Amino acid sequence: MSTFTIPTESSYIEAEGVRFAYRKFGQEAGIPLVFFIHFRGTMENWDPIMIGALAENRPIILFDNAGVGESSGETPPTIAEMAKDAASFIKALGLEKVDILGFSIGGMVAQELALQQPNMVRRIVLAGTSPRSGVSERREGVYEAMTESSGNDARENFLFLFYGPTETSRAAGIASLKRILGQKKVESSSQVTEAQFKAVSEWAQREPEQKYDWLQKITQPVLVTNGVEDIMVATKNSYILTVNLPNAQLIIYPDSGHGHLFQYPEQFAGDVNRFLDAE
Amino acid sequence: MSTFTIPTESSYIEAEGVRFAYRKFGQEAGIPLVFFIHFRGTMENWDPIMIGALAENRPIILFDNAGVGESSGETPPTIAEMAKDAASFIKALGLEKVDILGFSIGGMVAQELALQQPNMVRRIVLAGTSPRSGVSERREGVYEAMTESSGNDARENFLFLFYGPTETSRAAGIASLKRILGQKKVESSSQVTEAQFKAVSEWAQREPEQKYDWLQKITQPVLVTNGVEDIMVATKNSYILTVNLPNAQLIIYPDSGHGHLFQYPEQFAGDVNRFLDAE
Numbered sequence: 087m088s089t090f091t092i093p094t095e096s097s098y099i100e101a102e103g104v105r106f107a108y109r110k111f112g113q114e115a116g117i118p119l120v121f122f123i124h125f126r127g128t129m130e131n132w133d134p135i136m137i138g139a140l141a142e143n144r145p146i147i148l149f150d151n152a153g154v155g156e157s158s159g160e161t162p163p164t165i166a167e168m169a170k171d172a173a174s175f176i177k178a179l180g181l182e183k184v185d186i187l188g189f190s191i192g193g194m195v196a197q198e199l200a201l202q203q204p205n206m207v208r209r210i211v212l213a214g215t216s217p218r219s220g221v222s223e224r225r226e227g228v229y230e231a232m233t234e235s236s237g238n239d240a241r242e243n244f245l246f247l248f249y250g251p252t253e254t255s256r257a258a259g260i261a262s263l264k265r266i267l268g269q270k271k272v273e274s275s276s277q278v279t280e281a282q283f284k285a286v287s288e289w290a291q292r293e294p295e296q297k298y299d300w301l302q303k304i305t306q307p308v309l310v311t312n313g314v315e316d317i318m319v320a321t322k323n324s325y326i327l328t329v330n331l332p333n334a335q336l337i338i339y340p341d342s343g344h345g346h347l348f349q350y351p352e353q354f355a356g357d358v359n360r361f362l363d364a365e
Numbered sequence: 366m367s368t369f370t371i372p373t374e375s376s377y378i379e380a381e382g383v384r385f386a387y388r389k390f391g392q393e394a395g396i397p398l399v400f401f402i403h404f405r406g407t408m409e410n411w412d413p414i415m416i417g418a419l420a421e422n423r424p425i426i427l428f429d430n431a432g433v434g435e436s437s438g439e440t441p442p443t444i445a446e447m448a449k450d451a452a453s454f455i456k457a458l459g460l461e462k463v464d465i466l467g468f469s470i471g472g473m474v475a476q477e478l479a480l481q482q483p484n485m486v487r488r489i490v491l492a493g494t495s496p497r498s499g500v501s502e503r504r505e506g507v508y509e510a511m512t513e514s515s516g517n518d519a520r521e522n523f524l525f526l527f528y529g530p531t532e533t534s535r536a537a538g539i540a541s542l543k544r545i546l547g548q549k550k551v552e553s554s555s556q557v558t559e560a561q562f563k564a565v566s567e568w569a570q571r572e573p574e575q576k577y578d579w580l581q582k583i584t585q586p587v588l589v590t591n592g593v594e595d596i597m598v599a600t601k602n603s604y605i606l607t608v609n610l611p612n613a614q615l616i617i618y619p620d621s622g623h624g625h626l627f628q629y630p631e632q633f634a635g636d637v638n639r640f641l642d643a644e
Contacts (some may be wrong), residue, residue, distance in 0.1 A: 307619070314608055314615075325604050328617055330594055336593075338607055338615035340586070356639075364632075 092269055096156055107156035108149035117208055119185045120176060122192025125282055128155030130270045133262050133348040139355030149175060155272045159347055161281035165289050166338030169198035176206060185362055189213040189347065190319060194289050197320035199211045200304045209362055210308045214316055214344045216323035217301060219293045225317035247318050248345030255341050255349060262348035298330040308334040309361040313342030343362025367475050369417025371548055375435055380457035386435035387428035391420030396487055399426045399455060401471030405558055407434030409549045412627040415537045418634030428454060434551045440560040448477035464641055466490040469598060470561055473568050479583045487573050488641055489587045493595055493623045495602035496580060498572045504596035526597050527624030532610060534620050534628060541627040577609040587613040588640040592621030
């Protein structure tokens with residue numbers, strides 16, 4: 087196991103009135119990989135083993151989007167506006183071409199960014215996410231756990247939403263959570279929660295006869311991943327993304343759910359490195 | 366690109382009245398990987414680049430099942446009997462534990478073998494295949510191409526069924542087919558075609574409310590693969606296998622169909638090697 091630690095000091099850059107906090111590290115040369123974190127998460131919510139294995143092969147950029155964590159501004163209530171903020175941040179850094187990896191709501195922002203800025207994005211990883219108007223197969227108790235009205239504490243809600251139901255999955259989840267909490271200093275405000283919840287709800291709205299034709303416009307190579315049983319963002323959405331995107335590969339990992347990338351941090355990072363380094 | 370050539374001389378072993386032809390090569394030590402080929406194919410129908418990359422890491426066993434290619438006997442008309450013949454062959458070799466890789470009808474035989482001989486099988490790769498009572502989304506012209514009543518020659522039928530519709534997929538298919546034909550000496554008889562067609566038709570019969578509960582009995586780790594658009598054995602069947610097997614990983618490759626494993630012989634072999642070598 088790697089003993090990699092994500093650098094603890096943020097850098098800052100101003101763009102469109104927002105002071106964006108970010109951390110850039112890993113290889114000096116190559117296309118940077120920019121990360122988009124899950125609901126309510128900050129740049130400190132990535133599993134450091136996974137990040138470390140990716141940082142060996144490429145420059146890594148973690149950041150807090152507008153209103154999130156250490157960044158100033160307000161979190162907007164739509165995925166499209168979040169993608170616009172992200173594009174301002176990437177441009178402010180002077181980067182012309184990046185790879186992007188989005189997890190959960192971050193994968194929705196990554197799709198929108200690819201649509202808005204097709205020339206900025208080289209390759210895309212979509213983990214545990216859904217296309218617009220995806221399918222919902224939410225397990226009982228998921229809404230309560232997401233809004234923390236379940237009566238359980240935050241740790242139990244997280245383990246329920248991201249891991250299980252097996253002991254092996256839960257144990258891997260506990261180990262990853264310990265790694266993440268060991269590096270976590272800053273929480274997001276309740277404004278983030280409310281705005282992100284609104285954005286995800288709007289994104290999820292079912293349109294009758296939705297054919298996902300707009301996915302044809304994302305022509306970059308895409309790697310889609312999820313655990314075999316994601317109780318929050320149904321795994322079936324990863325299959326729908328793959329068969330409707332023009333150039334997508336799918337990996338579904340066994341005995342895991344939403345948190346598959348943290349449950350198998352080295353395997354996942356290996357798969358992502360191979361995908362990003364392919365011709 | 367590897368310049369590996371599959372050994373051209375067969376060995377023979379007698380079991381249950383059948384003289385089985387086979388070729389064993391690759392690493393001396395380790396769990397052997399036994400291959401189950403597609404409809405009408407013989408042990409000479411595997412892409413040698415794919416086989417070569419797997420042979421570097423493990424013992425390889427290619428064989429012709431009863432009635433096929435260089436083996437004696439008759440091809441039985443059910444998948445279950447084919448699995449029984451395969452078990453006799455593996456036992457006759459004195460092997461107690463093997464990994465198995467089945468492609469198309471070979472993947473059906475591999476599932477049946479795992480059910481009949483749970484202790485014989487360690488890990489399973491299912492490529493371009495379907496569970497019993499899978500879903501059918503066959504493209505127009507597929508039946509005609511399979512039975513060679515389409516008016517096209519055998520090469521065109523093969524390219525239509527295994528590759529396309531893009532130029533990149535077709536070109537990769539032509540290159541693979543050239544490698545395969547360069548090593549092919551023996552064809553199967555029409556008895557094989559008729560019996561296998563009967564077996565696959567019986568396997569494919571839709572049962573109302575089929576819940577795939579029997580897949581729960583295959584407890585070995587399974588790697589399921591297909592191309593994103595298999596026009597013969599619908600790709601959706603690979604998703605169904607993955608979510609119903611208790612311990613399965615899924616990889617769907619872009620811009621490819623049934624012949625995904627021959628289109629990406631090195632990438633596929635790398636994925637299989639990592640899966641078989643995992644803890």
